[in-house]
Amino acid sequence: MPPPSTHLAAQRLAAQLPALPADMKGNHGRERARYAFVTRTLTILGTRGTVTGDRAEDWRRVTRQLGILWQMGRGEFRLAVYELEQSARAAEAEEPAPAGAPTGTGPHGGDLIFPWQATAEDWISVPGGPAGPFEEATMAMPDRNGIARTVVLIDQGHRFHPGGPQHVNVILDSGVPIERLDAVTERARAREQWAKDHQEWHAG
Template identity: 85%
Template structure:
């Protein structure tokens, strides 16, 4: 059992987080946005809640933003933030990863998963957006209120001739799930559709 529950750890980190130095409030507000994200997410974790729907991911994002603030900071602020980043990594390790499909089956019959649960072998579909091989899921730059979306990169090479668009970026709000489809059948259908489109193009 952990010596300190993660919601208490979040409250402790929030209390220990130093104020953002005045010399870090420029840069078009990017560090202020990162700082707001950290405080907002720690507040949620401290209330036994979650921003993304996955508390371990919340901690990962806090740790990453603290690491960036460390890079941009100086002197005592840098030292303090470095210690908090290590604490955030430790808290992340205490959070159990969501197992299986968080909320069941998607509209196409696949498993609903968090974007960061997808792997390079997966074929995914996003709500109201494209489908294709998964490439990457990462946190977008937070806004001034500390709200950050998830950027999902999806390979679209199966839809175009070589040299055409390969990756598309889809921005998802916090808590939105993606659907993991059966990759073998999706690839087969994509090849059939490409051959059909290719034949129709040359028949013009």
């Protein structure tokens, strides 16, 4: 089966995207940043490339940002962006899911996956950061150059740290995977560590 021609859809959408109206260039530059993100991502998709490492996720992000631009827009711009959003949603549906883990096995022996591939049952670890039950992965607000990173929310309720955070936000650059660990093993370790920390806290 030939690969989907979604790169042609990206080229078409990029060519059809109307200029950002002057009255949408305020709001602390948020709509300009969203517009730059859509333009940049469509350009990369149009060359058969990917920003995140997962073209379907790239299209999801484009669709989401076009939807916000539609909400903020007026008149002809709003109508044009709505039609582009529908086209982007159709292209997203054509993209196959990445096969297997992005880059193999992680430093702790778990599978490396994209953040948005994790589920609520997963115990994850981020590069150079904390580990714990996965809660959510969302796209951060794009910057002025149209570059957006991924925010991963990790539950820290399994740790014994009086006054510490119950959740941690970790911001990852595009294409950076997270590691999915064995949840049963990690929960058992967490219970043991919690009991040890609890005992030391009260002994001190």
